[in-house]
Amino acid sequence: MAADVASGTTVIVVDGVTKHYPGVPALTDAHLTIRQGEVRALLGRNGAGKSTLIRVLSGVERADSGSVTVGGAELADGGVRRAAELGIRTVHQELSLVAELTVAENLYLGQWPRRGTAIDYAAMRAGAASVFQRLGLDIDPSATVGSLSLANRQLVEICRAVREQPQLLILDEPTSALAAAEVDIVLDTVTRIASQGVAVLYVSHRLEEIRRIAHSATVMRDGRIVDTVDVGEADTGRIVSLMLGEAATAAARPPERHVDRTGVPLLSVRGLAVPPKVLDVSFDLHAGEILGLGGLMGSGRTEVLRAIAGFTHAAGTIAVEGHTIQRPSAPAMKRLGVGMTPEDRKDEGVVPLLGVDENLVLSKFDTVSSGPTVLPGKVRRAAQQLIKRLSIATASARTPIVNLSGGNQQKAVIGRWLHAGSRILLLDEPTRGVDVQAKAEIYRLVRELADGGAAIVFVSGELEELPLVCDRVLALREGKVAGELTGRELTTDSVLSAAMAA
């Protein structure tokens, strides 16, 4: 934990900032000060107003009232350029790097140093190297960004902001796409940046990260700042209850479910291998069972699911209800009742331009058609049933799916397979990037589906959620099953140690 920063000079003062969108008070009377060298966590569920606050601070949106001052100078209506002048830098959740360019070129994107009319590559590389050196990072400025790991790309993104010597660095969920082992280096880097006198506003859903790097946490709810707490003193229950607004109980392991594992398994996998990532994975999955697949980034979780769903060719055998599938192609596995939801909801899950209704029925048109004709009435009814059954919060069945929150989009992507009548659901990171409450709803939904007889494989890189959902967890390590955990043995610690230990 960082040193005492109470003595640092105040970098930014947010005084009574209010921002209303038509009909929606997105941000109401926000007050906030951050000091030099301080890491301030910003917490809140999706829709709590964090994004709006960030947009106002970075000049993208103008506040309706109130003021933002940095080192005594007011942001006023200066927009993005003024915010940059004042030294406010924001690193957004989505990476904005050009994969084909080198690390150094990305660091200086659009502001390439020149000698005469030519770009001065030597100066650029030297500048990049000095930023990395200052932060103790080992990244080659001449490497193309596309060749870097996800964690290193995130670091390059952060370093780009740091290169411009910001007063206030805003980080919006910089670790949400990273596995536990990769998170460390990002957190260390943030701590080091703060120790060099930069004020950091750090948005994250992961409480354990915040405990490691933040001095204090500002909690938002319904567009208001409800409290700023000392991270060291407030326990998780208090922070969660501030976020949720009502007396929220810390997520406890739900009661054990009874699964009949005597009959023929619905899904049987033997010696599955997709080199180099998956080497040898075997398991049985019964109707009504929720099997977790846990492991660190690169342990082969996604590849296992894609192989079972028929998207990649794999060695080994896959059997459904005891019948070995000779050629597990995607259409064949779909017919057999296998449905997979992808980890990347935005890139592989939803079709953004289509409505919730059309996204739901995409997996199967037969049941909403008469002959070759898709009947809008049937589509609407089918969609409305699923919307109700899955409690998807949407203005209407025809609302474009991008207007929904991440959690509701995820439910719709799962619902797509319920529409197709799938019995074996392969869920890849279904809770990634959704807020605490939506996570709880997805856990409940998954358990309900299993109660209804579905067999579910639940993949997660957030190992602490596996005991909350699964009956049984396989820990994957380097493409092999490194441990199987059930009952009392099934804890976050046990999964993590199986996934990591040799």
Next chain:
Amino acid sequence: MTVTQTTPEQRRGSVGRPFAGRSLNEIGLIAAIVVLYIALGSTAAGFLSLDNQLGMLRDAAMVGIAAWGVTLVIIAGEIDISIGPAVAFSSVLVAKAAAEWGIGIGPAVLLTLVAGAAWGALAGWLRARFDVPSFIATLGVWSALGGLGLYLTDALPVVLPESGLFDVLGGTVLGIPTPAVVMVVLFFAFAYLARYTGYGRSVYAIGGNAPAARMAGINLARVRVLLFATTGLLSAITGVLLAARLGSGNGGAASGLEFDVIAAVVIGGTALAGGRGSMLGTLLGVVFITVIGNGLVLLGVDSFLQNVVRGVIIVVAVLVNVVITKRARATRET
């Protein structure tokens, strides 16, 4: 992110709802067409005459028939630039088969349509199976068919034999030019296909997010092959109608038609990036382009200068469309 309230009216225009679509772009196009009619009606002699209007219908069919298929291709995020030479080659093929190969008129037409579907499917297969960009796959078809049409005929017209079928195809039905009738029938068929079939909705899904469509179990390869087979078939239909109208097959006919077709589709509001577009928009785009072409001729504008004017008007039309769409989206999102 909270759930944003969006009324059905707001979203209609953005995603293909051919009959319900009343988006700004479509209203704007209708207004532009009305303005053109008033302006040309008062300045260009004979513009409003029945003969000229029927002639315009005939011209519209040249662009429109292929444009229905190309709309789907572009919505799926692909492109087909082979239309012009494909139409020319089809007119040559049907004329050769009917006049010189002695297989009979009906079979000659059928052969041409099957061939059209086949070269289209070939381009689609190259795209689907080998990831050859559709621009390149159809550029190959464009070049090969263009060359083949001229090679087979030494660039001379191939005269069609006398036939009742060709008379009908090149003539009129109840006073309406047959190509226009075909165009209208196909319009309804494609509007239906786009909106009310699993295939049509899959096309929107693929153009909107291909990986997501794949994960949802949609057979991308099948859709892509069908898309280009369809445009090949429509090109062949246009070629047969053209041959019937001219009384001959001509390897150099329909030069540059592919760009009129693409322009009509894009003016109609279909996004070149895919996922967004409607048949009604394309219909209006076809009318728009046809009226301008006709008006320029009637006004006696120099034929080289016509191309300049058309180029400017097409770019301006798309520009207005883009600005309107952006503004509409911006108001929706705040």
